Amino acid sequence: MTDPMLLDVRGLRIVLRQRDRDVVAVSNVDLEVGRGEILGLVGESGSGKSLSMLAALGLLPRSAKVDGSVRLAGQELIGLRERDMRRIRGKRIGMIFQDPMTALDPVMTVGAQIVETIRLHEPDLSRRAARRRAVDLLGQVAIASPEQRLDQYPHEFSGGMRQRVVIAMAIANDPELLIADEPTTALDVTIQAQIVELLDRLRHERRLGLVLITHDLGLVAGLADRVTILYSGRIVERGPVLDVFAEPRHPYTRGLLKAMPSSDETLDRLVAIEGTPPSPAGRPSGCAFHPRCPMAIDPCVSDEPSFRWFGAGMAACHRAHELEPHRQEVVHAR
Ligand SMILES: Nc1ncnc2c1ncn2[C@@H]1O[C@H](COP(=O)(O)OP(=O)(O)OP(=O)(O)O)[C@@H](O)[C@H]1O
Numbered sequence: 001m002t003d004p005m006l007l008d009v010r011g012l013r014i015v016l017r018q019r020d021r022d023v024v025a026v027s028n029v030d031l032e033v034g035r036g037e038i039l040g041l042v043g044e045s046g047s048g049k050s051l052s053m054l055a056a057l058g059l060l061p062r063s064a065k066v067d068g069s070v071r072l073a074g075q076e077l078i079g080l081r082e083r084d085m086r087r088i089r090g091k092r093i094g095m096i097f098q099d100p101m102t103a104l105d106p107v108m109t110v111g112a113q114i115v116e117t118i119r120l121h122e123p124d125l126s127r128r129a130a131r132r133r134a135v136d137l138l139g140q141v142a143i144a145s146p147e148q149r150l151d152q153y154p155h156e157f158s159g160g161m162r163q164r165v166v167i168a169m170a171i172a173n174d175p176e177l178l179i180a181d182e183p184t185t186a187l188d189v190t191i192q193a194q195i196v197e198l199l200d201r202l203r204h205e206r207r208l209g210l211v212l213i214t215h216d217l218g219l220v221a222g223l224a225d226r227v228t229i230l231y232s233g234r235i236v237e238r239g240p241v242l243d244v245f246a247e248p249r250h251p252y253t254r255g256l257l258k259a260m261p262s263s264d265e266t267l268d269r270l271v272a273i274e275g276t277p278p279s280p281a282g283r284p285s286g287c288a289f290h291p292r293c294p295m296a297i298d299p300c301v302s303d304e305p306s307f308r309w310f311g312a313g314m315a316a317c318h319r320a321h322e323l324e325p326h327r328q329e330v331v332h333a334r
Contacts, residue, residue, distance in 0.1 A: 004074035006209040007033040007056070007177055011068035014051050014060065014233075016280065022065075023280040026051050026233040029068075032226075033177065033209040038199075040220030040241065041213045042256070043230035044277045049213045052230075053179050057093060058085035073176065091121045094170035098182035100162035103169075104154040110165050111150030114138075114172055121173045137168040141198060160191035164198065171202060178202075181213040196223050217260045221245055229253050232278050232288035239313015249308075249315035249323055252289050287318065295319050 014026040026048040033039045041049045054060050056070045056077060070077045072092060077085070089095070097103050105113055114134040119125055125133075131150070138146035141164040154162055163183065170178055180199065184192040200223055203210055212224055220227050220241060227245070228238040229252065237250040248254045255273035275292040278284055284291055290300040299305075299318050307314040308321065317323075 003035075004071065005032050006035050006037075006073055007031065007211070008071040009052070009056065009069070010071075012052060012055060012070065013067040014048070014055055015065040015067075016051075016061070017063040018281055021281070024233065024283075025280040026055070028234055029230070030235065030238075031211070031228055033211055035176070035209055036203055036207040037226070038203060038210040038212055038224040040224035040227040041211055041230065042215070042217060042220055042227060044215065044256075044273075046232075046277055046279065047230040048233040048280075049230055050181060051233075053181065053211060053213060057089055057095070057179070058082065059089075087121070090117065090175075091173045092176050094173070094175035094178045096163075096166055096170045096178060096180040096183045099186050100159065100166045101154065103166045104162060106154055109151050109153055110138075110157070114150070114165070114169055117169045117172045133172070134168075137172055138165070140171075140202075141165070141168045142194075143168075158191075159187055160194060163187060163191075163195055167195075167198060167202075171206070171208070174206070175208065177209045177211070179211045179213070182215070183212070184219060185214070185216070192219075199223065217245070217256055229256070232283050233280055234288065235307075235316065236289065237313065237315040237317075239311070243311050243313045247310070249310050249313070249320040250289075250317045251293050251295050251319075251323075253315070254323075255292075287316070295323075 009029060009031040012026055012029040013024065015022050016025045029052055031039060043049055055066050058077065058080060060066060066078055068078065072088065111131060111134055114137060115127060115130040118130040118133055134150055135146045138149055143149055143161060143164055157165065184195050187195060196219065199210060202208055212220065214220060224241050226239065227241045229236050231252050237244060237248065237253045244253065245257065248257055259272045273292055278288060286302050287300045287305050290296040293300065305316045305318045307316045
């Protein structure tokens, strides 16, 4: 029998309570991540990226209604009891969030925090053994003099080093899957590159699956194997990064790629997508992107497009098949 997919999300639908009414924030979302594979989850603010991952972690607000299936190596997570979910969160699924400062406790040494994370899931492990593992983990995320560093507080670390500590904590219990929400956004460019290299090394060495939630298509181009683009809580395009970025089939994907800085462009030449994304309560009819789409025609206003395959990827756009291949330069750097 073949191994089940590491993360397999099918038909995810999330309904939230907003001002006394139910709104569909995420619908019909399918995601797959294999071992050692990186999936980029992309979309503007409010597109449902974080909600989808919070659903996988069982961290949605109580009032949220979740349908569909989220399987981790074959095990269904939707509907799992909180105490079972707690054994999975931080153990089988590690998490890295945008701002390392909020993930770290400022009044505890870095060592104490890593030891606590380890012992949360292995209470029988001695402090000494947990500390030895913490030293090893800091070494793995390339922090020099780990023994001394363990006794320091987060403010004694630079921003990039703090994010390395957060990554060390995320991998402390040897997870199978990492969920990283904008892991490099708060860091400057050279540090970003180091964190990207580190994540890439970890997925190869540990065969970690990684969901990379980001606005940054450059990061996805440099790191991810596959990409899923969300707009207003639904998938608009998905497929291998090389295919989707070289020949985007959805006008939204094209818009995002055009708005992306490349090495030979200055920021003021970038073309951002006009308008703003809708809120879940104000989702337009038909294709939700139609009010902002330069190619919209009548059916886009009335009918929600279904997916069509294009090579190994797919896009939900009434006019996707008319789009001329539109080669982008972004993937050539790889
Ligand atoms: N607890 C909540 N109650 C009500 N609405 C919520 C809640 N959490 C998120 N939303 C709404 O659901 C939508 C999707 O939010 P989500 O955080 O998943 O977006 P995102 O794509 O991760 O955006 P960002 O890039 O800004 O983090 C947003 O419109 C948001 O306002």
